[in-house]
Amino acid sequence: MKKLNLCLLVGGLSLFLASCASILQPYDAKTPLGEQINYTITGIDAGAGIMTGAEKAIDLYDLSKDNWQLQPSSTAAMTSTLDKAIKDKRPIVVTGWTPHWMFTKYDLKFLDDPKGAFGKAENIHTIVRKDLKKEEPTAYTILDRFYWTPEEMADVMLQVNDGIDPEVAAKEWLKKNPDQLNKWTEGLEKVDGNSIKLTYVAWDSEIASTNVVALALQKMGYKTTIQAMEIQPMWASVATNAADAMVAAWLPNTAGIFYQDYKDDIEDLGVNLKGAKLGLVVPTYMENINSIEDLKTK
Template identity: 55%
Template sequence: MNKWIKGLMIVGISSIVALTGCAKDAPSSGSATVGDQVKHEIIGIDPGAGIMKSTEKALKDYELKDWKLVEGSGAAMTAALDKAYKNKKPIIITGWTPHWMFAKYDLKYLKDPKGVYGGDEQIHTVVRQGLKADHPSAYSFLDRFEWTPEDMAKVMVAIQDGKKPEEAAAEWVKGNAAKVDAWVKDIAKADGKKLKLAYVAWDSEIASTNVVKQVLTDRLGYTVDLLQVEAGPMWAGISGGDADAIVAAWLPTTHKDYYDKFKGKFEDLGPNLNGTKTGLVVPAYMEIESIEDLKTK
């Protein structure tokens, strides 16, 4: 009898040890706040981006006094996301669509009840004053240029998979000949005239700017230089005539400050893509739904 009781005790102790081990291996259940889990950090991109200004405003409007917005770059942000996602760790980033990361990872936007980030945006084509007179062929094409988030995503994913931006753009142009034909129909060739396109180093703008360059060079005969700059210099370049065009103007919210600052010194040709969005983004496995949930209670 004593041996039987002793055996039960050993089994019971073993079960407790096993359960304790499982508890150690399992992710924390929620005793720590979201802020504690991510060290009260939001992983951002370059400091000149409109989404960074919006996020600074969000920290104030939602009274997130103990939170910090970490400056960096788009590449650094996606690298941090990839590392966290692979390990099922919590992370909060500044995000936008279209972006290839939404195809690669299961992500969600945090609700923004105060409307800090605005609603859906558009990406506009903006050109310097006088472009129509100086380069009518380029102006006509840029005025017609319009595509979809799905189009852009194909180019972004190809780049993410290892293709050079110019290769991914050329592949897309070749595979979408009918759409490109409509953009350049009855437009005269330029015979080597030079153009400068400015852009910010967002994956979306790398994709669109390289597609536009591909069409301008291969279909219309231009020589095109690409100028990668931050948002402020991009708008200053267009307004001062140092760049000829951008297809990277996020409106009405992201680039509102620059649009208002330089208004009257450029020509807005309207949207080339509809259905963009910006905000705070987290992996879908995180049990958080709103920016309001970040506030320490």
């Protein structure tokens, strides 16, 4: 029994020490950043476009020499890890993009990317099936007129992140922004229960925009349905007329390959949001980390 108790004591002490060792300390500007976070960039789902950009950054900036690595997780896991780090002012580097609610909730900054690993700023486009204008001119015009700002999108995203149902958050936003709804629907004829299907990628930004557009269409008499898909099936659904439209086309970089594959079978109505951006992101209290280059030496 004494031997068993001793083993339990030693085992418990080992677990305690291990847990203590895993607790990161607050950010220290005098200590190289890599040493503080085990040379790890916290990412999202493996295979996401932003992860490809992060891997390219590790290569272009020669970060692999210092054993920098990209840790895949999920969007939810990444933002949870970011939240915990910021509460304790700990160091962290994440893959980030805007528009996203985390830029509204936290003080964050993109690291400069002078070598262009993540490409230039992107825009989000509205894509519709061919013949939509002829068959559903009211829906086509609403989708063609749909445009909002990153700040407006972030308002909806933040509510959803706080636990509000996306449809409820979209209704609240439209109620508070009647001028926007009027811009999209002014002078159009209402329909009587015509069906419209929208597809989207289940990113926070696209959940927000798709729910807002779906409700705007409902205001004009449409029976709208929305369906989440992976990015390639989303494009294919519009190109094959399985869906009517999507407002989730990040171009020219993130979805560029899919645009090239399907451009002859869809209609691009143009930009619905300007200035989308992807890159590596840190909290602003990491004052001396301002460029991806800084990960090598600071």
